[in-house]
Amino acid sequence: MRMTGTRVAVAGASGYAGGELLRLLLAHPEVEIGALTANSNAGERLGALQPHLLPLADRILEPTTVEVLSGHDVVFLALPHGTSAALAEQLPEQMVIVDCGADFRLKDAEAWTTFYGTEHAGSWPYGLPELPDHRAALQGATRIAVPGCYPTVSSLILAPAVAAGLIEPDVVVVAASGTSGAGKALKANLLGSEVMGNTSAYGVGGVHRHTPEITQNLSALAGEPVTVSFTPMLVPMSRGILATGTATLKPGVTADQVQQAYAAAFADEQFVHVLPQGQWPQTKSVVGSNAVHLQVAVDEAANKLVAVGAVDNLTKGTAGAAVQCMNLALGFPEQTGLSTIGLAP
Numbered sequence: 306m307r308m309t310g311t312r313v314a315v316a317g318a319s320g321y322a323g324g325e326l327l328r329l330l331l332a333h334p335e336v337e338i339g340a341l342t343a344n345s346n347a348g349e350r351l352g353a354l355q356p357h358l359l360p361l362a363d364r365i366l367e368p369t370t371v372e373v374l375s376g377h378d379v380v381f382l383a384l385p386h387g388t389s390a391a392l393a394e395q396l397p398e399q400m401v402i403v404d405c406g407a408d409f410r411l412k413d414a415e416a417w418t419t420f421y422g423t424e425h426a427g428s429w430p431y432g433l434p435e436l437p438d439h440r441a442a443l444q445g446a447t448r449i450a451v452p453g454c455y456p457t458v459s460s461l462i463l464a465p466a467v468a469a470g471l472i473e474p475d476v477v478v479v480a481a482s483g484t485s486g487a488g489k490a491l492k493a494n495l496l497g498s499e500v501m502g503n504t505s506a507y508g509v510g511g512v513h514r515h516t517p518e519i520t521q522n523l524s525a526l527a528g529e530p531v532t533v534s535f536t537p538m539l540v541p542m543s544r545g546i547l548a549t550g551t552a553t554l555k556p557g558v559t560a561d562q563v564q565q566a567y568a569a570a571f572a573d574e575q576f577v578h579v580l581p582q583g584q585w586p587q588t589k590s591v592v593g594s595n596a597v598h599l600q601v602a603v604d605e606a607a608n609k610l611v612a613v614g615a616v617d618n619l620t621k622g623t624a625g626a627a628v629q630c631m632n633l634a635l636g637f638p639e640q641t642g643l644s645t646i647g648l649a650p
């Protein structure tokens with residue numbers, strides 16, 4: 306059903322994801338921005354924390370409570386993991402809730418507890434419409450779990466090969482992220498002098514919490530368990546992720562088959578672009594946009610498929626996906642308020 310003047314609230318408006326949501330929502334023709342909430346920063350002017358959001362500079366951040374968030378058509382939750390579940394269960398059923406956190410992404414309760422260490426709250430429709438069979442569940446949905454930033458790009462770079470049965474169910478993903486992926490809260494390894502002029506791996510050895518999310522996406526596509534070895538890295542830039550996925554080709558699979566599978570998988574997708582042959586994704590081309598840039602090659606000597614993808618972790622990796630999902634939930638054209646144009650140089 307098409308609605309106009311849709312009233313939206315953003316919980317976590319003082320954070321990075323909340324700020325990016327507001328940047329996009331300010332340019333969205335169908336919404337009216339309602340309550341903006343925070344935690345330790347409640348009572349502050351938004352302008353003191355998000356100086357780039359000039360039209361909202363004098364809005365005062367409210368506490369994140371059920372009372373403040375009720376009375377909106379849509380609530381975006383951009384809160385730390387584990388915070389959304391308790392809040393969501395008290396909000397009205399008919400309200401559309403789009404959760405940027407992880408609380409409702411995983412279907413497997415055991416995987417949740419292993420990686421997050423708390424009780425599983427359940428699962429909601431997963432907000433990656435470009436994965437086969439996902440869009441329909443988002444149309445008209447009232448609860449949506451936005452994917453993690455690494456899983457978005459890591460799943461999309463390998464999805465066509467997995468869905469077409471071109472690779473063995475055993476993949477390796479190495480992904481480099483800008484520091485905004487870690488959120489705004491000060492962390493020792495994210496201080497300027499630790500990050501500048503430096504690149505480091507972290508969460509190595511299958512322990513990063515995005516591993517089960519990528520596994521869930523690829524296994525569902527394969528119709529059998531897919532083993533995922535995922536290694537994230539931190540690089541000295543504020544936004545963007547560049548991910549490389551590698552897998553062994555099944556016997557007899559040709560480079561032509563691979564190219565055709567990728568072209569066909571995303572032919573009708575407005576946000577996922579398989580680049581022309583010979584051109585490789587780079588993060589700057591997608592920064593600030595909801596686009597994913599992809600490229601794939603066959604390494605014949607090693608018998609491997611190698612796929613590379615770039616996203617902006619805060620846009621298609623979080624807030625852009627959240628807006629795209631809201632559009633689907635409310636019946637707005639999917640691209641409303643979203644751009645595919647990045648930055649250069």
Ligand SMILES: NC(=O)C1=CN([C@@H]2O[C@H](COP(=O)(O)OP(=O)(O)OC[C@H]3O[C@@H](n4cnc5c(N)ncnc54)[C@H](OP(=O)(O)O)[C@@H]3O)[C@@H](O)[C@H]2O)C=CC1
Pocket residue numbers: 316317318319320321322323342343344345346347369382383384385386388405406407452453454485486487488489490618619622623
């Ligand atoms: N950054 C990214 O690239 C991505 C982030 N996400 C997810 O989005 C969510 C927000 O992340 P991000 O914006 O980066 O994090 P930030 O640390 O930048 O922001 C967190 C926000 O949550 C608020 N907050 C903190 N603790 C509580 C609490 N106990 N109750 C209510 N509100 C609280 C903060 O308010 P205050 O400032 O007042 O303390 C702030 O507004 C997380 O779940 C994250 O995993 C998902 C994909 C990518």
Ligand SMILES: CC(=O)N[C@@H](CCC(=O)OP(=O)(O)O)C(=O)O
Pocket residue numbers: 405406407452453454455482483484485486487488537539
């Ligand atoms: C660079 C960096 O630290 N990135 C974050 C991922 C952020 C994200 O997408 O994810 P969630 O919503 O699942 O927290 C990390 O590795 O924890």
